[in-house]
Amino acid sequence: MTPTPNLTGSRDRWSGRAPKRMAAGRACIERGCTTKLSTYNRRDTCFLHSPVRFPRIRGRITAGTHPVPTSQ
Numbered sequence: 274m275t276p277t278p279n280l281t282g283s284r285d286r287w288s289g290r291a292p293k294r295m296a297a298g299r300a301c302i303e304r305g306c307t308t309k310l311s312t313y314n315r316r317d318t319c320f321l322h323s324p325v326r327f328p329r330i331r332g333r334i335t336a337g338t339h340p341v342p343t344s345q
């Protein structure tokens with residue numbers, strides 16, 4: 274029974290701090306999306322369905338108004 278010599282000083286600082294890992298094998302919660310999420314992904318959605326996504330510009334895609342330079 275020799276006491277471990279290396280345990281002096283700082284207490285184990287990793288105790289109680291589990292690595293931020295989610296359950297394995299999760300899939301995106303978006304309907305119809307079957308993208309598997311990484312265990313390190315803390316979101317419930319895949320990259321495509323994450324909220325960071327830019328919002329779609331609604332109704333203002335004026336068809337016919339192409340940015341064609343009218344050179345006269």
Ligand SMILES: [Zn+2]
Nearest residue numbers: 301306319322
């Ligand atoms: Zn998704």
